[in-house]
Amino acid sequence: xxxxxxxxxxxxxxxxxxxxxxxxxxxxxxxxxxxxxxxxxxxxxxxxxxxxxxxxxxxxxxxxxxxxxxxxxxxxxxxxxxxxxxxxxxxxxxxxxxxxxxxxxxxxxxxxxxxxxxxxxxxxxxxxxxxxxxxxxxxxxxxxxxxxxxxxxxxxxxxxxxxxxxxxxxxxxxxxxxxxxxxxxxxxxxxxxxxxxxxxxxxxxxxxxxxxxxxxxxxxxxxxxxxxxxxxxxxxxxxxxxxxxxxxxxxxxxxxxxxxxxxxxxxxxxxxxxxxxxxxxxxxxxxxxxxxxxx
Numbered sequence: 001x002x003x004x005x006x007x008x009x010x011x012x013x014x015x016x017x018x019x020x021x022x023x024x025x026x027x028x029x030x031x032x033x034x035x036x037x038x039x040x041x042x043x044x045x046x047x048x049x050x051x052x053x054x055x056x057x058x059x060x061x062x063x064x065x066x067x068x069x070x071x072x073x074x075x076x077x078x079x080x081x082x083x084x085x086x087x088x089x090x091x092x093x094x095x096x097x098x099x100x101x102x103x104x105x106x107x108x109x110x111x112x113x114x115x116x117x118x119x120x121x122x123x124x125x126x127x128x129x130x131x132x133x134x135x136x137x138x139x140x141x142x143x144x145x146x147x148x149x150x151x152x153x154x155x156x157x158x159x160x161x162x163x164x165x166x167x168x169x170x171x172x173x174x175x176x177x178x179x180x181x182x183x184x185x186x187x188x189x190x191x192x193x194x195x196x197x198x199x200x201x202x203x204x205x206x207x208x209x210x211x212x213x214x215x216x217x218x219x220x221x222x223x224x225x226x227x228x229x230x231x232x233x234x235x236x237x238x239x240x241x242x243x244x245x246x247x248x249x250x251x252x253x254x255x256x257x258x259x260x261x262x263x264x265x266x267x268x269x270x271x272x273x274x275x276x277x278x279x280x281x282x283x284x285x286x287x288x289x290x291x292x293x294x295x
Contacts, residue, residue, distance in 0.1 A: 006164060006189060007042075011043050011212045011213055012047060012208050014049055034216070042077065043078065046060055051271065079098065080105050080107070081106055133164075138167055149177035149178045156182055166191040167190065170195065179204070193245050210249075247282055259278045
């Protein structure tokens with residue numbers, strides 16, 4: 001079985017835009033340097049937080065190549081490759097350029113709401129179309145369907161290159177069930193910043209983080225303390241950021257973290273429709289919290 005290398009603090013990398021709406025590669029370069037210097041263990045690119053549905057095919061290729069060149073092998077890169085048309089995802093995996101990429105993140109099919117058997121067959125086909133490690137992504141709040149623990153474990157047992165799941169169901173009982181029954185070499189990764197502390201305490205091996213874009217040093221410290229069994233110190237960091245976690249998502253993702261990065265002077269506060277920047281009231285409260293936390 002292929003073993004999972006995506007552990008610790010993973011950054012769900014945003015796509016910064018210039019005022020004219022084009023991709024801001026200068027800001028992206030600075031962000032990657034900042035995150036690598038402050039504890040990032042791997043990058044997750046071209047996924048939800050990167051506003052990938054609103055990027056053109058050419059932009060996706062250019063961003064992938066840019067990040068691969070910038071990271072230069074220093075940490076692993078996980079790239080989003082999923083959808084609700086199985087044949088199209090399989091075709092992309094067989095014919096797309098995945099050079100420099102260390103694994104693919106594949107979301108549960110959205111909108112068409114398949115059964116558990118449909119989900120199993122979908123991901124089995126995806127695993128069979130690539131030699132790269134595959135990380136499943138379960139996020140029922142976005143897809144309308146939950147990949148149940150028994151289906152996850154079945155996939156982990158039957159498909160040797162399915163190495164992990166990014167769990168964002170918000171269901172700690174389900175997370176615990178996967179960890180209890182999973183085969184060796186398969187891991188659970190948190191897909192929810194606010195639940196990372198309890199999930200790691202249950203046995204998750206890290207997080208694909210939104211807040212890590214802005215606060216990698218603090219969030220990676222929490223994870224490392226927890227890995228060492230220093231739960232009290234980790235819990236204090238977790239509780240410091242509780243209010244910030246909710247503000248990050250109240251106006252949609254990545255609107256919250258982009259507002260935070262803008263407040264930090266790192267990017268323009270620009271998103272692509274249908275996403276829009278956070279409300280002024282959210283931005284003001286976020287700014288107040290950041291001052292209180294001395295960020």
